[in-house]
Amino acid sequence: MPPLPQSRHLATEIPGPGSARLAQRRAAAVARGVASTMPVYAARAAGGIVEDVDGNRLIDLGSGIAVTTVGNAAPRVVDGVREQVGQFTHTCFMVTPYEGYVAVAEALNRLTPGRYEKRSVLLNSGAEALENAVKIARAYTRKSAVVAFDHGYHGRTNLTLALTAKSMPYKSGFGPFTPDVYRAPTSYPYRDGLIDKELGSDGERAAERTIGVLENQIGAENLAALVIEPIQGEGGFIVPAPGFLPALLAWCRDNDVVFIADEVQTGFARTGAMFACEHEPIEPDLICTAKGIGGGLPLSAVTGRAEIMDAPQVSGLGGTFGGNPVACAAALGAFATVQAEDLVGRARQIERLVFERLGRLQADDHRIGDVRGRGAMIAVELVRPDGAEPDPALTKALAAACHRAGVIVLTCGTFGNVLRLLPPLTISDELLSEGLDVLAGELAKL
Numbered sequence: 177m178p179p180l181p182q183s184r185h186l187a188t189e190i191p192g193p194g195s196a197r198l199a200q201r202r203a204a205a206v207a208r209g210v211a212s213t214m215p216v217y218a219a220r221a222a223g224g225i226v227e228d229v230d231g232n233r234l235i236d237l238g239s240g241i242a243v244t245t246v247g248n249a250a251p252r253v254v255d256g257v258r259e260q261v262g263q264f265t266h267t268c269f270m271v272t273p274y275e276g277y278v279a280v281a282e283a284l285n286r287l288t289p290g291r292y293e294k295r296s297v298l299l300n301s302g303a304e305a306l307e308n309a310v311k312i313a314r315a316y317t318r319k320s321a322v323v324a325f326d327h328g329y330h331g332r333t334n335l336t337l338a339l340t341a342k343s344m345p346y347k348s349g350f351g352p353f354t355p356d357v358y359r360a361p362t363s364y365p366y367r368d369g370l371i372d373k374e375l376g377s378d379g380e381r382a383a384e385r386t387i388g389v390l391e392n393q394i395g396a397e398n399l400a401a402l403v404i405e406p407i408q409g410e411g412g413f414i415v416p417a418p419g420f421l422p423a424l425l426a427w428c429r430d431n432d433v434v435f436i437a438d439e440v441q442t443g444f445a446r447t448g449a450m451f452a453c454e455h456e457p458i459e460p461d462l463i464c465t466a467k468g469i470g471g472g473l474p475l476s477a478v479t480g481r482a483e484i485m486d487a488p489q490v491s492g493l494g495g496t497f498g499g500n501p502v503a504c505a506a507a508l509g510a511f512a513t514v515q516a517e518d519l520v521g522r523a524r525q526i527e528r529l530v531f532e533r534l535g536r537l538q539a540d541d542h543r544i545g546d547v548r549g550r551g552a553m554i555a556v557e558l559v560r561p562d563g564a565e566p567d568p569a570l571t572k573a574l575a576a577a578c579h580r581a582g583v584i585v586l587t588c589g590t591f592g593n594v595l596r597l598l599p600p601l602t603i604s605d606e607l608l609s610e611g612l613d614v615l616a617g618e619l620a621k622l
């Protein structure tokens with residue numbers, strides 16, 4: 177098959193007839209609770225392009241929600257997967273183990289922040305990694321309470337819904353949720369700064385507010401773990417004020433509370449470091465990874481301090497598919513790609529290009545309240561002109577206009593007013609710039 181041309185091309189209206197037919201079949205076959213951002217059905221994807229079944233080529237500024245960091249169908253991933261499927265597709269690591277699992281664990285232990293002895297367990301999804309991190313922290317501390325944060329997102333299983341902040345659409349109607357899970361204020365520089373300038377810029381002050389809640393409403397003697405995204409993803413690409421994460425980590429260390437960094441979205445080169453914790457820098461006790469690590473195949477992990485990871489009893493962790501050999505082969509291909517192509521450096525280049533373009537846009541348009549993020553994880557928060565009231569309608573309209581013009585963008589944010597960019601790190605500067613031009617052009621029309 178010839179390589180996928182790296183250019184935007186609209187062969188039909190969006191959606192075209194092929195996608196419309198599939199949408200009809202889908203309506204009769206797929207549960208309506210599963211939604212899709214785009215109305216088109218994918219046929220091929222590579223570099224910075226997704227091609228649909230009608231031959232439309234869309235600029236990919238979403239990476240399938242931060243998964244195809246190394247690009248879609250990345251050659252090293254494809255080679256590893258091809259070789260592995262020809263050998264065996266599953267034996268179950270809990271029955272007859274295999275080298276790929278061990279090699280992925282070794283790589284994660286080496287690549288994650290923290291200069292201490294580590295262990296990893298491999299699982300299938302981000303939510304499953306979070307579930308297991310909480311189990312491990314409870315086994316280690318022999319305490320049960322867990323705290324998560326305003327605007328946090330950790331998945332769709334019952335425990336991770338308890339950790340997740342936003343009601344609609346994630347939690348509403350699905351309770352009751354796991355008990356002994358609490359919520360604390362986070363650091364949201366843009367919105368904190370509207371109330372109190374210092375709170376918006378001083379992470380240590382924001383941490384004082386958080387620690388007050390932990391001490392007064394939960395009590396360190398009850399708290400097993402603190403679960404936090406170093407940059408909040410679904411909550412709106414919120415980068416906490418400098419000093420916030422280190423102050424929370426120090427408090428956890430002083431109080432025998434396991435610090436769990438949820439790097440499911442931020443991890444694996446996405447933010448211009450291998451892991452977002454490195455920006456502060458902090459060394460969490462446990463790190464949850466998923467999304468990008470599998471190069472597009474389902475794989476997740478919990479990695480952390482050996483003494484914590486080894487607290488659960490033998491056979492206390494695992495699962496039928498966790499660390500599937502094909503997913504492990506894909507992950508090893510993805511790790512090799514990040515290294516060989518210096519994708520951490522590429523994420524920093526993308527950050528410069530996107531910030532420069534969006535910064536210019538913000539200067540001319542008062543509906544852009546904030547531009548924030550790191551690496552190839554950057555968002556704009558859209559507000560009513562001359563204020564900071566969230567504008568979810570504008571955000572939805574802008575995303576839909578970009579989609580019609582052949583650019584995949586995603587929205588997020590507790591208030592539904594954040595347009596986020598998560599391009600694959602293999603996208604060319606030309607495609608990225610074109611995608612941003614489309615965004616700017618469509619915003620100007622609204």
Ligand SMILES: Cc1ncc(COP(=O)(O)O)c(C=O)c1O
Binds near residue numbers: 303330441
């Ligand atoms: C920070 C974070 N944690 C956990 C999850 C859940 O991952 P999964 O959808 O693989 O269960 C997500 C998914 O978007 C996420 O962004």
